[in-house]
Amino acid sequence: MLFSLAAAGQSPPKVIFETDMESDVDDAGALAMLHAMADNGECEILAVMHNTSDPYGPGVIDAINTWYGRPDIPIGKYPLDDAHSFTFGGQPEYARDIALDSAYPKDVVSRDDAPNAVELYKDILARQEDSSVIVISVGWLMNLRRLHEDPAGARLIQRKIRELFVMGGRWNPSGEPHMNLAGRHNEVPVAARAGAYVVHHWPTRVTYLGIEATAGAAGAALEHQPRENPVRRAYEVAIRNSRFNLRWKHHTADQSTVLFALRGAGDVWSIIDQGTPTMDWNGSAWITTWESNPDSHHRALKRTGSAAALQKACDTIESLMIQAPRKRKKI
Numbered sequence: 001m002l003f004s005l006a007a008a009g010q011s012p013p014k015v016i017f018e019t020d021m022e023s024d025v026d027d028a029g030a031l032a033m034l035h036a037m038a039d040n041g042e043c044e045i046l047a048v049m050h051n052t053s054d055p056y057g058p059g060v061i062d063a064i065n066t067w068y069g070r071p072d073i074p075i076g077k078y079p080l081d082d083a084h085s086f087t088f089g090g091q092p093e094y095a096r097d098i099a100l101d102s103a104y105p106k107d108v109v110s111r112d113d114a115p116n117a118v119e120l121y122k123d124i125l126a127r128q129e130d131s132s133v134i135v136i137s138v139g140w141l142m143n144l145r146r147l148h149e150d151p152a153g154a155r156l157i158q159r160k161i162r163e164l165f166v167m168g169g170r171w172n173p174s175g176e177p178h179m180n181l182a183g184r185h186n187e188v189p190v191a192a193r194a195g196a197y198v199v200h201h202w203p204t205r206v207t208y209l210g211i212e213a214t215a216g217a218a219g220a221a222l223e224h225q226p227r228e229n230p231v232r233r234a235y236e237v238a239i240r241n242s243r244f245n246l247r248w249k250h251h252t253a254d255q256s257t258v259l260f261a262l263r264g265a266g267d268v269w270s271i272i273d274q275g276t277p278t279m280d281w282n283g284s285a286w287i288t289t290w291e292s293n294p295d296s297h298h299r300a301l302k303r304t305g306s307a308a309a310l311q312k313a314c315d316t317i318e319s320l321m322i323q324a325p326r327k328r329k330k331i
């Protein structure tokens with residue numbers, strides 16, 4: 001990948017990462033992967049946006065960015081107080097532990113230290129070349145809705161964003177999306193409404209990785225990483241606090257989305273590029289459906305790889321999650 005990009009004279013994609021960094025630990029694993037892939041020349045990280053009302057996700061983001069030698073990546077926040085994820089039953093709440101622990105260096109501790117994501121998007125996008133930015137969204141979609149509802153934001157989306165990758169939905173077959181689009185069974189209605197808004201209104205190409213298309217489980221090797229690695233710590237605290245028997249080897253919904261966004265379908269996924277997604281309330285639940293009408297600018301992934309191909313993808317995810325930082329500063 002590195003060599004093929006260089007040979008083609010192309011710049012690596014510029015990524016803005018949207019995360020609910022505290023409702024599950026796969027977000028920490030996905031941000032670790034993104035840094036490893038930036039170290040490998042496969043992407044440039046422009047910003048990380050936190051998309052819940054919980055206080056300490058931005059602190060975890062900055063701890064991970066700092067661990068990987070990128071302490072100054074801008075971090076944006078969702079500024080309203082109507083979308084908490086920590087109240088879900090059994091949530092592991094690793095974010096507070098890491099944000100308040102000085103063993104994990106950072107200069108952003110909580111949402112109080114981060115600017116409004118919409119303003120940060122506009123500031124960053126305005127300085128990019130046209131069609132040069134991809135957004136990888138592995139959490140809720142309120143920031144993206146609010147950016148699109150802002151007239152200047154909508155113009156910048158059209159000009160600067162090449163593609164949006166969304167971990168969320170349930171497309172093949174269709175069904176109740178749970179996270180991220182439905183705000184966990186509509187427990188957070190503002191998140192579900194934002195999911196439906198983005199499904200129906202986002203103007204650039206969008207590729208969805210539904211919950212049914214996750215590559216598999218990975219992460220066992222994290223246990224043997226240095227204790228000062230905040231990604232390892234996130235998993236350790238989540239395992240300690242979980243009521244659902246969470247283990248080091250954990251699902252890779254968010255990491256799978258990063259893998260596809262930066263390396264493509266490989267022999268893991270088929271791309272459904274005909275049809276249109278919809279998201280509707282059926283009276284008791286939100287349902288995501290893939291309508292097989294002719295073309296749209298939307299795509300969905302179908303997991304079609306062999307068992308060996310899926311295992312190889314999980315091995316790739318794990319090796320990226322534990323790849324040592326290339327430029328970590330001595331602190």
Ligand SMILES: [Ca+2]
Nearest residue numbers: 020027138139
């Ligand atoms: Ca997530």
